[in-house]
Amino acid sequence: MTDQTVSSGSFDWTSPAFKTNLKRRKRSQLRLKLLGLTAISIAFLMLALLIGSLVSTGYHAFTQTHIKMEVYLDPQEIDPENPDRGGYRDILTETMRTQFPEVADDRAALRRLTTMLSNGAQFTIRDAVVANPALIGQTVTFDVPVSDSYDQLNKGLIDRETPEQFRRLKDDEIANFDLLQDRGMVTKPLNTALITNADSRFPELAGLKGAIIGSFYALLTCFILSFPVGIGAAIYLEEFAPKNRVSDLIEININNLAAVPSVVFGLLALAVFLGWFGMPRSAPFVGGLTLALMTLPTIIIATRAALKAVPPSIREAALGVGASKQQVVFGHVLPLAMPGILTGTIIGLAQALGETAPLLLIGMNAFITSAPSTPFDSATALPTQIFIWADSPERGFVSRTSAAILVLLTFLITMNAVAIYLRSKFERKW
Amino acid sequence: MTLLAFLILFVAVAIGYTINLRAARAIRAGGTKPHSLDGFHGGYAALVILVPTFFLIIFWMLFQGVVINSLVKAGLPSGTFDGLGTGEIQLIMAEIRSIAGGRVFGTPEDWKLAAADRLVALRATSSWLLVAVTLAMVAVLILLTRRTVAADFRARHWVERIVLVLMVACATVAIFVTIGIVGSLMFETFRFFQMVPFWEFILGTSWEPQIPIREDQIAAEGAFGMLPVFLGTLVIATIAMVIATPIGLFSAIYLHEFASPRVRAVVKPVLEILSGVPTVVYGFFAILVIAPAIRSFGADLGLPIAPNTALAAGSVMGIMLVPFISSFADDALGAVPRSLRDGSLAVGATPAETVSKVLFPAAIPGIVGGILLAVSRAIGETMIVVMAAGLIAKMTINPLDSVTTVTVQIVTLLIGDTAFDSPKTLAAFALGMVLFLVTLVINIFALSIVRKYREIYD
Known part of the structure; x- marks a missing residue:
């Protein structure tokens, strides 16, 4: 009978039925809490996994194995009149022969030995000689990068226990490398080439210089175009636009534009900028133009929010002392809203920096081995460079892709940190 | 000059x-x-x-x-x-x-x-x-x-x-x-339909855009039926939403109802980081970590899993969408008037009951709007699928198989040098048109739901 007392006026708070019911309800509360915690932990775990995997594969690329060796710059190989076209490959072969006298006459073995050095080694020597032709005929110590396989070996990424036929380096090649290592010729300095070189087919020479400069030009173009236009549009819509159909249309339009897939902007750029106006392919300027169209809605929305946050009393006070509507906006409201606007703009630019798909469609994924000198030269951008490297089959590019991602993330984090700093430092609460 | x-x-x-x-x-x-x-x-x-x-x-x-x-x-x-x-x-x-x-x-x-x-x-x-x-x-x-x-x-x-x-x-x-x-999309799409019949594109079940470049070349005839491509998009988007929706919603509920302000102040920005990571990074993450993990897991169970399974791209896309859904849901829950919540707590409901029986139903329109916007993002997302999904269009809904998507096809058809008069190039614009229209409809619908819902409580 006790469980029917619910309908009557008095309620038995101590009844076992109520207690089990309460326990059930508390359990379901706990369940919901646990579900929420699980959801958050999954998200955190994934973020940790993402960053952990990038760091664990990427840190290898921040160092590069070099071999320090004495190179005799044979005057017979280099013409002092024309040091550009010397037989630098032969000089290197000769150097390896002095290191391994036992293979001196075996040309095939000698050739295999020289593959230990990077393909770029001869250019390092050439550049040194071109810069200082007086070196010809002397013996000079050079620090040259080794090729990718040996770099992997030195970093412990090639398992020496693997049976020889499944390994990329054969036993004798490993033995040769160990010999050099025992002589103290192998060094592992910081991989400055990652920042100072442009792209290359060879992982040990590939760097991000071209991509970073390309991204910089693209972002600069994007900022120059989208910042004034975005602020102009936002001020008009927020402060001057009459409430009518046209304003509504513009507003809906901007909101929808913010949600259009980025690849569609790439199609627009391909058809209009490249197809109709004949702008150059792969140019950071065109990339920046495309990114500006995508960043525009973000900046407009952020600027409107910042303008809205300025209290009406400021406007009324200025109007009251006789300022015109535009004097109010440009003299008082806009300066007060600037921190918010800048924050929104930086966040928009950070998004634009990570944007890849539209840049692929306008050809910013080309293989370009020199950094662009103007925004109209062919170039890659950081995200497209990551895409290119992620697609490359050489093992060394895996760690370089991760390293490039870490570089990109560093830029993004810096930009966001600046935005957060601006917001906390200058934004006023009214 | x-x-x-x-x-x-x-x-x-x-x-x-x-x-x-x-x-x-x-x-x-x-x-x-x-x-x-x-x-x-x-x-x-x-x-x-x-x-x-x-x-x-x-x-x-x-x-x-x-x-x-x-x-x-x-x-x-x-x-x-x-x-x-x-x-x-x-x-x-x-x-x-x-x-x-x-x-x-x-x-x-x-x-x-x-x-x-x-x-x-x-x-x-x-x-x-x-x-x-x-x-x-x-x-x-x-x-x-x-x-x-x-x-x-x-x-x-x-x-x-x-x-x-x-x-x-x-x-x-x-x-x-x-x-x-x-x-521009309409112009190129129109030219495409002069070469390929409209209904063949809309209802065709085979997508093989390899067409002969020279007269004497032996190659497939080329088939432009968008259904398998669109189906692949739906498969990946569905996987992404299946993962993102519960994680996003439950984390939003936890943050809104149970988390202390200190926890909230830490968790929210960390979740935001997930949405700030560029998609090309997610794509690399999918091929570097997730796809091999899924494949070895499947091999343990004896399941045949394709190297570029839809599951890898879809699940990584799901992770990307978690903060998106979670912040929309958080906003929607926060927009429910305080009186509803206080009333519910006052008659003796537990916080969990208040959230699930009072706040959640009241916030449903805003949450649905957010989920729809996430769907539109999943459909339009490009880099993750370009890197981690397949290239060959198949009429399959098997998530273990490799499928291709609209965005993958657009990018692969247009990468490299392109001439504007082959159906292959123009097909990309036709796909772009479809993509634009589908996402536009979803966006307008979602934004109108969100806006109407905001007006109710304002």
Whole structure:
């Protein structure tokens, strides 16, 4: 009978039925809490996994194995009149022969030995000689990068226990490398080439210089175009636009534009900028133009929010002392809203920096081995460079892709940190 | 040369501003009080010089290439292009351009060399003409604006009028972008449907865009049925939503109802990081970590899993969408009036019951709007699927299999050099049109739900 007392006026708070019911309800509360915690932990775990995997594969690329060796710059190989076209490959072969006298006459073995050095080694020597032709005929110590396989070996990424036929380096090649290592010729300095070189087919020479400069030009173009236009549009819509159909249309339009897939902007750029106006392919300027169209809605929305946050009393006070509507906006409201606007703009630019798909469609994924000198030269951008490297089959590019991602993330984090700093430092609460 | 034109323009703006400012000051010093402040007289001159000349230079830059190109084409010996496709014409023009740039390969025909010379000459003429026209224009404008300075000239009104027009122009840029998107997509799509029947594209069940490039080449006929591609998109988007929706919703509920302010202050920004990571990074993450993990897991269970299974791309996309859904749901829960929540707690409901039986139903429209926006993102997401999903279109809904998506096809069809007259290239624009329309419909629907819902409680 006790469980029917619910309908009557008095309620038995101590009844076992109520207690089990309460326990059930508390359990379901706990369940919901646990579900929420699980959801958050999954998200955190994934973020940790993402960053952990990038760091664990990427840190290898921040160092590069070099071999320090004495190179005799044979005057017979280099013409002092024309040091550009010397037989630098032969000089290197000769150097390896002095290191391994036992293979001196075996040309095939000698050739295999020289593959230990990077393909770029001869250019390092050439550049040194071109810069200082007086070196010809002397013996000079050079620090040259080794090729990718040996770099992997030195970093412990090639398992020496693997049976020889499944390994990329054969036993004798490993033995040769160990010999050099025992002589103290192998060094592992910081991989400055990652920042100072442009792209290359060879992982040990590939760097991000071209991509970073390309991204910089693209972002600069994007900022120059989208910042004034975005602020102009936002001020008009927020402060001057009459409430009518046209304003509504513009507003809906901007909101929808913010949600259009980025690849569609790439199609627009391909058809209009490249197809109709004949702008150059792969140019950071065109990339920046495309990114500006995508960043525009973000900046407009952020600027409107910042303008809205300025209290009406400021406007009324200025109007009251006789300022015109535009004097109010440009003299008082806009300066007060600037921190918010800048924050929104930086966040928009950070998004634009990570944007890849539209840049692929306008050809910013080309293989370009020199950094662009103007925004109209062919170039890659950081995200497209990551895409290119992620697609490359050489093992060394895996760690370089991760390293490039870490570089990109560093830029993004810096930009966001600046935005957060601006917001906390200058934004006023009214 | 364009740089010189811009330099001239900015110097002229500075000169015009100073001249008018001084003139206005002189009037003021003479004892009469001008209608506008001196600065507005200067600003009027600056704007009148800047705006028209700036647009002149921009339009010159935009159209000089097109004009020079057609002039060079017109100057070629008649009959050069007879019977050639647009691809071959483009090739000839590219060769002429590279000769003009000083990169001569082999021994080109004399008419090509002549055309290259003409191209160089035309380019030089164009840039000199630009500088000359700019100079003339700013000179005239400086003189004209100087004459306007007078005590009763309403400079402020004019400046404000010009600024207003400029701002309206900025606001309409967004409309022009939309028109540009729709126009270019429609134009290319229309050309596509002249080559491939409309219904074959909409209802066809086979997608094989490999078409022969030369007449004698043996290749597949080429089939352009978008259904398998669209199905693949749906498969991946569904996987992403299956993962993102519960994780996003439950974390939002926890953050909104159970988390202390301190926990919230840590967890929310960390979740935001997930949404700030560029998609190309997620794509690399999918091929580096997730796909191998899924495959080895499947191998343990004895399941046949394709190397680029839809599961890898879909689940990584799901992770990307978690913060998106979670912040939308958090906002929606926060927008429910406090009275509803207090009422529920007052009659003895536990916080969990309040969330699931009172707040959640009240917030449903906002949450659905957020989920729909996430769906539209999943459909339009490009880099993750380009890197981690397959290339071959299959009519399958098996998540373990490899599927392709609309965005993957767009990118792979358009990467590399493209001619605008093959159905292969145009098919990408037709797919882009479909993508644009689908996401547009979802977005409009979602935004209207969110907006209407906000109005209810405001």
